[in-house]
Amino acid sequence: MSTNTTAAIASTVQQKIDSVQAFVMHHARNSNEFSLPYLRFELPSYISIHGLMVVLAAVLLLLAFGVFYRKKALVPTGLTNLLEMFVVFIRDEISIRYLGDKDGRRMTPIFCSFFFFIVVMNLLGLVPGFAAATGNVSVTLPLALTTFVFMVFGAIFKTGLLGFIKGLVPSGIPWFLAVLLFPIEVIGVVIKTFALTIRLFANMVSGHMVLFFLLGMIVIFGMKAAPVIVVALLIYGLELFVAFLQAYIFTLLSAIFIGQRYHPDH
Amino acid sequence: MEGASMTGSIAAVGAGIVVVGAGLGIGLIGSAAVQGIARQPEAAGKIQVNMLIAAALIEGVAFFCAVICFLGK
Numbered sequence: 092m093s094t095n096t097t098a099a100i101a102s103t104v105q106q107k108i109d110s111v112q113a114f115v116m117h118h119a120r121n122s123n124e125f126s127l128p129y130l131r132f133e134l135p136s137y138i139s140i141h142g143l144m145v146v147l148a149a150v151l152l153l154l155a156f157g158v159f160y161r162k163k164a165l166v167p168t169g170l171t172n173l174l175e176m177f178v179v180f181i182r183d184e185i186s187i188r189y190l191g192d193k194d195g196r197r198m199t200p201i202f203c204s205f206f207f208f209i210v211v212m213n214l215l216g217l218v219p220g221f222a223a224a225t226g227n228v229s230v231t232l233p234l235a236l237t238t239f240v241f242m243v244f245g246a247i248f249k250t251g252l253l254g255f256i257k258g259l260v261p262s263g264i265p266w267f268l269a270v271l272l273f274p275i276e277v278i279g280v281v282i283k284t285f286a287l288t289i290r291l292f293a294n295m296v297s298g299h300m301v302l303f304f305l306l307g308m309i310v311i312f313g314m315k316a317a318p319v320i321v322v323a324l325l326i327y328g329l330e331l332f333v334a335f336l337q338a339y340i341f342t343l344l345s346a347i348f349i350g351q352r353y354h355p356d357h
Numbered sequence: 358m359e360g361a362s363m364t365g366s367i368a369a370v371g372a373g374i375v376v377v378g379a380g381l382g383i384g385l386i387g388s389a390a391v392q393g394i395a396r397q398p399e400a401a402g403k404i405q406v407n408m409l410i411a412a413a414l415i416e417g418v419a420f421f422c423a424v425i426c427f428l429g430k
Contacts, residue, residue, distance in 0.1 A: 286417050286418075286421065289417065289420060289421045290416070290420060292424075293420030293421070294416070294420060297420065297423070336409070336413070337413075339409075340409070340410070340413040344410075344413075
């Protein structure tokens with residue numbers, strides 16, 4: 092008799108675990124539903140929620156930089172000041188430091204685009220009801236491929252095809268080491284791109300999954316697990332930090348990799 | 358009891374080992390960074406930036422292997 096109830100309890104716990112896992116997997120993926128509390132609607136089949144978030148991030152950035160940014164004020168205040176702080180930081184510490192003065196100033200817009208776009212997409216994922224578009228490889232892969240295009244074709248434009256191939260290995264090393272190092276460097280270009288996409292994607296997806304599984308403890312164990320809410324709030328704060336940090340790391344590593352190909356002499 | 362067996366997938370064990378590696382690596386970086394700041398407090402900004410870069414690279418590798426473990430299961 093007691094084995095029957097233990098088995099019955101175990102099976103309902105297993106059902107709850109399965110349902111929590113299904114919920115988390117469903118929310119980590121892209122889907123056609125857009126659900127807010129008590130309001131759920133099905134998007135048409137050609138719009139997905141990650142796509143909607145990408146467009147929303149673009150619209151927000153266009154509004155912030157186009158409409159709400161006061162160009163005419165001599166002394167920046169408010170949102171203008173905040174955006175200028177970030178842009179100056181990206182120009183000085185990321186772009187000019189790793190690409191030199193001339194190229195740094197020319198390439199600052201692309202790095203600002205990377206940073207602001209990724210940060211807004213990450214932050215939109217933290218709003219309840221929305222999803223993080225960077226939690227989809229189809230979003231992070233094009234961003235990394237942009238870096239790849241700059242690394243390969245931008246460097247070919249700058250130093251010529253032969254200069255690019257010679258610039259892959261450091262100068263002044265004996266020929267057998269150069270022959271050994273060359274395939275590693277070629278694969279390295281591809282792997283750097285791949286690592287950029289996976290780093291951003293996995294950071295965003297894993298953060299959300301940890302949060303959902305933690306809150307799923309309340310589903311499985313009932314209200315006894317209520318103190319888990321404190322941990323969930325702390326992890327939410329960590330996610331906020333990770334949103335900015337991952338955007339910064341993506342931009343910084345893109346600048347470092349592009350700088351290595353543009354100026355291969357150091 | 359003879360022939361006790363476990364079920365599940367070994368990908369979870371792999372993910373656990375990845376976490377050990379990442380934790381050790383980032384812990385070493387953190388300790389080196391904090392020691393560097395202790396020796397020379399005015400270089401704290403630069404040391405912090407380099408620490409974040411190295412930690413992000415190691416975390417990138419860890420996540421890469423965690424994704425493979427997920428795909429394996």
